[in-house]
Amino acid sequence: xxxxxxxxxxxxxxxxxxxxxxxxxxxxxxxxxxxxxxxxxxxxxxxxxxxxxxxxxxxxxxxxxxxxxxxxxxxxxxxxxxxxxxxxxxxxxxxxxxxxxxxxxxxxxxxxxxxxxxxxxxxxxxxxxxxxxxxxxxxxxxxxxxxxxxxxxxxxxxxxxxxxxxxxxxxxxxxxxxxxxxxxxxxxxxxxxxxxxxxxxxxxx
Ligand code: GRF
Numbered sequence: 001x002x003x004x005x006x007x008x009x010x011x012x013x014x015x016x017x018x019x020x021x022x023x024x025x026x027x028x029x030x031x032x033x034x035x036x037x038x039x040x041x042x043x044x045x046x047x048x049x050x051x052x053x054x055x056x057x058x059x060x061x062x063x064x065x066x067x068x069x070x071x072x073x074x075x076x077x078x079x080x081x082x083x084x085x086x087x088x089x090x091x092x093x094x095x096x097x098x099x100x101x102x103x104x105x106x107x108x109x110x111x112x113x114x115x116x117x118x119x120x121x122x123x124x125x126x127x128x129x130x131x132x133x134x135x136x137x138x139x140x141x142x143x144x145x146x147x148x149x150x151x152x153x154x155x156x157x158x159x160x161x162x163x164x165x166x167x168x169x170x171x172x173x174x175x176x177x178x179x180x181x182x183x184x185x186x187x188x189x190x191x192x193x194x195x196x197x198x199x200x201x202x203x204x205x
Pocket of ligand 1: 009010011012013014015016044087088089108109110171174
């Protein structure tokens with residue numbers, strides 16, 4: 001039976017759709033059990049519904065972090081989720097949530113971590129004068145954009161790049177590596193040694 005994904009978003013949801021495409025095209029053996037947004041008007045929710053997914057909003061505004069995360073855990077449990085994928089989810093998770101899904105939460109970040117964690121990573125890379133940036137899929141631990149790295153892709157920073165043009169090229173790579181990283185984690189064909197995620201065989205191109 002396919003493993004069940006819970007995808008958390010806050011906005012556009014293009015990574016969610018890239019994962020959905022990978023599932024539809026049998027590049028990823030999984031089922032999207034539920035997609036949840038903490039913002040009621042996230043465009044990704046409308047598109048998700050159009051495509052027939054169970055896409056729900058769970059507004060977080062004004063709620064205490066742990067109380068909100070308890071609601072979220074309940075929703076994910078209802079949908080019997082095996083793995084939680086953060087895809088542009090703009091809210092820091094409580095320790096409670098992270099312990100609840102120990103090593104079963106992934107995130108995608110638009111930089112080569114540990115460089116440029118946090119908001120506006122593409123802007124940070126440009127401002128810093130980095131010649132290369134990219135994206136990272138990692139396990140989520142307490143601590144912003146920390147946790148063992150599963151996969152990364154490198155994207156050159158061009159002289160005439162703006163934060164937007166760089167973000168667009170990075171996004172293409174995000175859409176490629178996130179489904180691959182999810183497939184690896186669902187396969188269980190890896191071990192974690194300290195901070196290192198070591199696949200049992202070569203999976204990534
Ligand atoms: C992506 O750049 C992702 O790396 C970051 O937030 C953005 C989300 O984009 N965490 P989308 O909602 O998946 O289109």
